[in-house]
Amino acid sequence: MAVELDISQFIKPTIEKKVGYVALIGRPNSGKSTFINALIDEKVSAVSSKPQTTQKTIRGIYNDIDSQIIFFDTPGIHESKEDLNIIINSQAETSLNDADVIVRFIDLSRQRGEEEEKIGELLKWIKKPVILVYSKSDLKHATEARKDAISISSRNKNGFQKLLATIKKSLPIGPLFYDEDYYTDQDMETRIREIIREKIFQNLGEELPYDVLVDIDNLEEENGMIKALVMLYVAKDSQKNILIGKNGVVLQNIGKLARVELEKILEKKVFILLRVKTMSKWNKNPNVLKKYFG
Ligand SMILES: Nc1nc2c(ncn2[C@@H]2O[C@H](COP(=O)(O)OP(=O)(O)OP(=O)(O)O)[C@@H](O)[C@H]2O)c(=O)[nH]1
Ligand SMILES: [Mg+2]
Missing domain, CATH: 3.40.50.300 (P-loop containing nucleotide triphosphate hydrolases)
Structure with missing residues (x-):
């Protein structure tokens, strides 16, 4: 049958x-x-x-x-x-x-x-x-x-x-356009960048945050831990020391605040390594602007 x-x-x-x-x-x-x-x-x-x-x-x-x-x-x-x-x-x-x-x-x-x-x-x-x-x-x-x-x-x-x-x-x-479990369509890289940007905005003076470009250079997940190597590009050399702070204290603080918040959001252990570099006048460079903001 x-x-x-x-x-x-x-x-x-x-x-x-x-x-x-x-x-x-x-x-x-x-x-x-x-x-x-x-x-x-x-x-x-x-x-x-x-x-x-x-x-x-x-x-x-x-x-x-x-x-x-x-x-x-x-x-x-x-x-x-x-x-x-x-x-x-x-x-x-x-x-x-x-x-x-x-x-x-x-x-x-x-x-x-x-x-x-x-x-x-x-x-x-x-x-x-x-x-x-x-x-x-x-x-x-x-x-x-x-x-x-x-x-x-x-x-x-x-x-x-x-x-x-x-x-x-x-x-x-x-x-529905999205599965109901989603509350954002951002990938992990974007979320990490956004939180680091927020901490930069919240912890630095009036002008500098706008001149810092956050770029995730490398992102790995290993044994449930997320490891991110993050480049912070400033637009001119003189901004480097301000972002790093005396004995690296400003940068460390930004990294720590971002890590704590990301661990809550992503529900995983997070390790962030921040590196500061100058990319002269990046905010006037059409190719850079297109790549990151276009
Ligand atoms: N008291 C109070 N403050 C608020 C409220 N909503 C936002 N803020 C504050 O207003 C400021 C700006 O908030 P944002 O949400 O970043 O404003 P935005 O419109 O997204 O700004 P842009 O991204 O610059 O366009 C922050 O300091 C917030 O904490 C509110 O309902 N009450
Ligand atoms: Mg906003």
């Missing part, structure tokens, strides 16, 4: 939910990366008090019972004619094109400036739903409330549900 095989048990049902791409846009320092990290409860994007901490668009994937939302955390749009900054702005603009919905962050704790004008101009040309968000609502200065905006605080996780519900209204229903 022939046995009939029930193949239905081998076929994964296609899950359909509200699925789509959402671009976060706003001036530097308005809290975009902090929001992504707080929403998905994982560090996927570097955060610091310095403007333009994010230099390359990062994806954070949010999953819940009825949606999968892929957030583009874009670099803050700002006014500058520097080569690197032009590339950074164009990254943010590209993600506007790729998104289904745009969430515009406005930080009410700061005076609005030319950068807000520029973002307003940019959005005029985009025929997509734009949701206005007032960020950092936990701060005292953030008092200007308006009906057409949603106030959020990433510090207290306030306003998240309202924002998510509003985003979902504009998303199409379809199959």
Whole structure:
């Protein structure tokens, strides 16, 4: 007698939910990366008090019972004619094109400036739903409330549900783009680089972090331990000593902070060897900019 095989048990049902791409846009320092990290409860994007901490668009994937939302955390749009900054702005603009919905962050704790004008101009040309968000609502200065905006605080996780519900209204229903276990599409190299960059931004003076290029030279996993040889390229010789610090103390501290955080994120032992080298004017070199930021 022939046995009939029930193949239905081998076929994964296609899950359909509200699925789509959402671009976060706003001036530097308005809290975009902090929001992504707080929403998905994982560090996927570097955060610091310095403007333009994010230099390359990062994806954070949010999953819940009825949606999968892929957030583009874009670099803050700002006014500058520097080569690197032009590339950074164009990254943010590209993600506007790729998104289904745009969430515009406005930080009410700061005076609005030319950068807000520029973002307003940019959005005029985009025929997509734009949701206005007032960020950092936990701060005292953030008092200007308006009906057409949603106030959020990433510090207290306030306003998240309202924002998510509003985003979902504009998303199409379809199959998932990513497995529900993923919260980012970054590979290990990118994640290591991002955390090291964050520690550089958090531990060095105002200007230098922008001139440090983080490059993973070698990455190995052996006996459950991740070993990374990481080059930190500075744009001029005089920056080397500042980055290394007296008796190497600054560099050691950056390495240690990055290691501790990466061990938590990757749930593995991590060993990081940092090397500092000069790559003269790398931030003006079109080939380098294309390779790392293009
Ligand atoms: N009090 C308060 N501070 C916040 C909140 N969200 C972000 N911040 C702070 O604002 C600063 C900038 O945050 P980021 O998330 O790096 O801002 P960003 O918009 O990603 O900035 P760029 O990457 O430079 O475009 C950091 O010092 C954060 O700790 C918030 O909800 N409340
Ligand atoms: Mg950012």
